Amino acid sequence: MTKSSTIGYPRIGEKREWKKALEQFWKENITETELLTEMKSLRINDLKKQKDIGIDLIPVGDFSMYDQVLDTAVMFGLIPDRFKHQDEKALQTYFDIARGNDKAVASEMTKWFNTNYHYIVPEIEADAEPTLVENRLLHYFQEAKEKLAINGKPVILGPVTFLKLSKGFEKKDFNKLLKKLVPLYIQVLQELENAGAEWVQIDEPILATTLTEEDITLVKDVYQSIQQELSSIKTLLQTYFEAVDHYEEIVSLPVDGIGLDFVHDEGANLDNLKKYGFPEDKTLAAGVINGRNIWRENLDIKLSQLETIISKVEKKRLIVQPSCSLLHVPVTVTTETELQPHLKNALAFADQKLDEIKILTDSLNNGRDTVEAKLKEQAQSREELWKSASRNNHEVQSEVESWKDVEPKRDQHYPTRQKIQHEFFQLPLLPTTTIGSLPQTPEIRQARLKWRKGDWLDQQYDAFIEKNIREWIQRQEEIGLDVLIHGEFERNDMVEFFGEKLEGFAFTRYAWVQSYGSRCVKPPIIYGDVALTEPMTVKEITYAQSLTEKVVKGMLTGPITILNWSFVREDISNFDVTKQIALALQKEIKFLENNDIHMIQVDEPALREGLPLKTEKQKEYLDEAVYAFKLATSAVKSETQIHTHMCYSEFGEIMNTIDQLDADVISIETARSHGELIANFEEISYEKEIGLGVYDIHSPRVPSVDEMVNNISRALKVLHPRQFWVNPDCGLKTRGISETTAALTNMVEATRQVRNLN
Ligand code: GLN
Numbered sequence: 001m002t003k004s005s006t007i008g009y010p011r012i013g014e015k016r017e018w019k020k021a022l023e024q025f026w027k028e029n030i031t032e033t034e035l036l037t038e039m040k041s042l043r044i045n046d047l048k049k050q051k052d053i054g055i056d057l058i059p060v061g062d063f064s065m066y067d068q069v070l071d072t073a074v075m076f077g078l079i080p081d082r083f084k085h086q087d088e089k090a091l092q093t094y095f096d097i098a099r100g101n102d103k104a105v106a107s108e109m110t111k112w113f114n115t116n117y118h119y120i121v122p123e124i125e126a127d128a129e130p131t132l133v134e135n136r137l138l139h140y141f142q143e144a145k146e147k148l149a150i151n152g153k154p155v156i157l158g159p160v161t162f163l164k165l166s167k168g169f170e171k172k173d174f175n176k177l178l179k180k181l182v183p184l185y186i187q188v189l190q191e192l193e194n195a196g197a198e199w200v201q202i203d204e205p206i207l208a209t210t211l212t213e214e215d216i217t218l219v220k221d222v223y224q225s226i227q228q229e230l231s232s233i234k235t236l237l238q239t240y241f242e243a244v245d246h247y248e249e250i251v252s253l254p255v256d257g258i259g260l261d262f263v264h265d266e267g268a269n270l271d272n273l274k275k276y277g278f279p280e281d282k283t284l285a286a287g288v289i290n291g292r293n294i295w296r297e298n299l300d301i302k303l304s305q306l307e308t309i310i311s312k313v314e315k316k317r318l319i320v321q322p323s324c325s326l327l328h329v330p331v332t333v334t335t336e337t338e339l340q341p342h343l344k345n346a347l348a349f350a351d352q353k354l355d356e357i358k359i360l361t362d363s364l365n366n367g368r369d370t371v372e373a374k375l376k377e378q379a380q381s382r383e384e385l386w387k388s389a390s391r392n393n394h395e396v397q398s399e400v401e402s403w404k405d406v407e408p409k410r411d412q413h414y415p416t417r418q419k420i421q422h423e424f425f426q427l428p429l430l431p432t433t434t435i436g437s438l439p440q441t442p443e444i445r446q447a448r449l450k451w452r453k454g455d456w457l458d459q460q461y462d463a464f465i466e467k468n469i470r471e472w473i474q475r476q477e478e479i480g481l482d483v484l485i486h487g488e489f490e491r492n493d494m495v496e497f498f499g500e501k502l503e504g505f506a507f508t509r510y511a512w513v514q515s516y517g518s519r520c521v522k523p524p525i526i527y528g529d530v531a532l533t534e535p536m537t538v539k540e541i542t543y544a545q546s547l548t549e550k551v552v553k554g555m556l557t558g559p560i561t562i563l564n565w566s567f568v569r570e571d572i573s574n575f576d577v578t579k580q581i582a583l584a585l586q587k588e589i590k591f592l593e594n595n596d597i598h599m600i601q602v603d604e605p606a607l608r609e610g611l612p613l614k615t616e617k618q619k620e621y622l623d624e625a626v627y628a629f630k631l632a633t634s635a636v637k638s639e640t641q642i643h644t645h646m647c648y649s650e651f652g653e654i655m656n657t658i659d660q661l662d663a664d665v666i667s668i669e670t671a672r673s674h675g676e677l678i679a680n681f682e683e684i685s686y687e688k689e690i691g692l693g694v695y696d697i698h699s700p701r702v703p704s705v706d707e708m709v710n711n712i713s714r715a716l717k718v719l720h721p722r723q724f725w726v727n728p729d730c731g732l733k734t735r736g737i738s739e740t741t742a743a744l745t746n747m748v749e750a751t752r753q754v755r756n757l758n
C-alpha cells in the first residue's frame, strides 16, 4: 500500500493561537506552565487533524516554540557563549538566544533557503563539544503515542544542513564538528528506535542547493555512519524547495528512503527519475503537492505524474506527500468567510493540501473510481476561477504582449542623465534624505483601524493623514534634510497597500504564515490580471510637495517585491505576473511625473530572497527582475531621478544586477557591514549614486554625530563625494518620534561637518 505523509505542519494554529500564547508569556501575562499547556493542546490538536484526514505518516517534533534550527542547536547544547551562564535547559534561555535580553544580544536571524521564514543562526565555536541535552523528538514521539495512539514520524534537521547553516567556525573545522555531531544523531535515532518509531525523517534541504563532489562524499560518509548503527528504524532523507543536483548519487545514499520535490525546478527530479530510475530497495517519498503555494492542484496531472513514478517505483515503496513542510502556507481555508466563492473554492491551505494527498493516495490504493466525485469537484472549482473574468483582462494581456521583444530603457545614458539631474535638482554635496516611512505611532494605527471598521469616514481619515504629513514636512524642514518624504502614514504594509489598490489581488482574514518567531505575515493573493485603475499614491505625495519648496520623493514598492511577498497565481508564469505589476507601476510613475514629482523611489527589498537556490538558475531570475524593474521605471524623462532601496548586505552575487537596474540612486544597508559593501561597489566600478545607511534603524539608540561623521568619511574613502547620499539604512516606521528626530538631526549635523571638510 502506498502511504500518505506530511513533512511538517504549520505550528501557529488556525487563528494564530501560538503567537498569542508566546507573546502573552513574554509580557508575563501567563506563566510558563500555562504557556506549555496551551502549546501542548495546539500540538495535539494539529496531530489530531492530520489523523482525522487520514494521513499515515504524521510528523512529530516539527512543532517548535520558536524555530526548528534553534531547537536543534539547543538540543545539542550548542548555545552562544554569552548565554552559557544561564540554565541551559531553561525555556527562558531558549527565548533569550532568539530575542536577546538586557545583557546579551540575540543571535542573528536569516532567511530559510528561498522562503520568507527566518531561522536563528546557530553560533558554534571550532572547539565546541556538543552533547545531547534532551531528546526532544523522543518526548514528542511519546506524547503522540500516549494521547492519540499515533505512531509518529519524528522529524529532525540533518547534521550536514545544520552545520552548513551555522556560523562561528572556519571551513576547515567543519568536518571535525560534524564528526562530533554524528554520534549524537545516532543516539537520538537509537532512542527513537527503542521507543518503537518506524520512520524518522531527516531533513537535508542543503541537498537541493549547488553542491560539490566533496560535499556529496561527506554526506555519504555521514549517512553511512548513521545507518550502520541502526536496525529497525527506517531513515527517510528529506530534500525540498528544489530538485537535487546530483540525482543518482543522492538516491543511492545509504538510507531507507529519499524524499524529493516533484513540483519545483520544472520537474527536474521527475525527469531524472524517468531517466535513471530509482533504487529497488528504497522508499520514495514523492512531494507532488506544492507546499509553497495555495492553489488547489490539478489532480489529474498529479495522478499521471504518480503513474509515471509507479512505473519506476513499486507502489508499496511509495509515499505521497507535499513538496515541503506546510509551515510555509496558511492553516485552513475554512475560516475564510469573506472571500468570493469562486476564489475560495480554488484555494488549498495546509489542511486542504492534506485532503489532496489523501485523495491521491486513495486513488492509488483503492482505484480511481473511489475518488472520482472528489476529483470532479476539484476540477470544477479550478475551472470556475480559471475561466472567471478577473483572470482575463484582455487589455492588460495585450499590453504585456506589446512589450514582447522590446527592451525598456531610459532615453539617456546615466552620465548624461546625471548632469541633467544635478542641474535640475540643485542639491548640495552629500544630499541628506530618508528611506520612506516615518514613525507609525499607535495613534496612526488606531486611526486606520477606526477607518477600516467604518467608525471613521474617508474624509476624517484623510484629514488625519494630512495632519501627520504636515507635521512631518515641517519637522523635516526644521531638521534640515535636503530631500523630504511624505512618511507613508497611510500605508499599513508596503505590499498590502498597493495590492488593495490594484485589480487582481485578494486579501484573506486569517491566512497567516510564520515569518520569524511569533511574527506572522499575511501575504496577499494575486489571483487575476493585475491592473491599475486609478492613481495609488499621487494624493498624499502631491499634498506633501505642496507644503514645501524642497523636493519630495515619491515612494513605491517594486514589482519583484510585490511578487515575492504575495501568493501568486500559477496559470501564467511569474514573469508575466511581474510584467503586469511593472506596467501598473509604470502608469503610477507617469501619474507622479505629470503631477510634478520628479524624484521617485521604487523599493525592492525582496529582490534577493527570490534568488533560486542553484547558481545556474540565478541568472534567469535576475535578468527577469532587471527587466521588470526597468519596465516599471524607465519610461520617464531624463531629469526624473529613479531611486531604489534594498535593505540587506549580502550584495556580492547580485552586484551586476544592481547596476543593470539602472536606477539613478540606490540606498542600502547599513552601518554594520560597511567595509564589505563598499568593496563590492568598487569591484564593478559603480558610477551611479549610492546612499549607504549611515546608521542602523533597527535599534532605538540615537547615534552620535561623531559616529556618523566616521561612517560617512569611511565611505568617502572609496566613493566620490558627488556619488554619495546620506540616509539611515531603512524606513523609520518602527521607531518613535523623538528618537527619530534626534537621530536625523545628528545625521544632518554630521553631514554638515563632513561637507565642511571636503
Ligand atoms: N519605503 C519603505 C519604508 O521606508 C521601505 C521598507 C523596506 O525596505 N523594507 O518603510
Ligand code: ZN
Residues within 6 Å of the ligand: 435, 605, 645, 646, 647, 729, 730, 731
Ligand atoms: Zn529597507
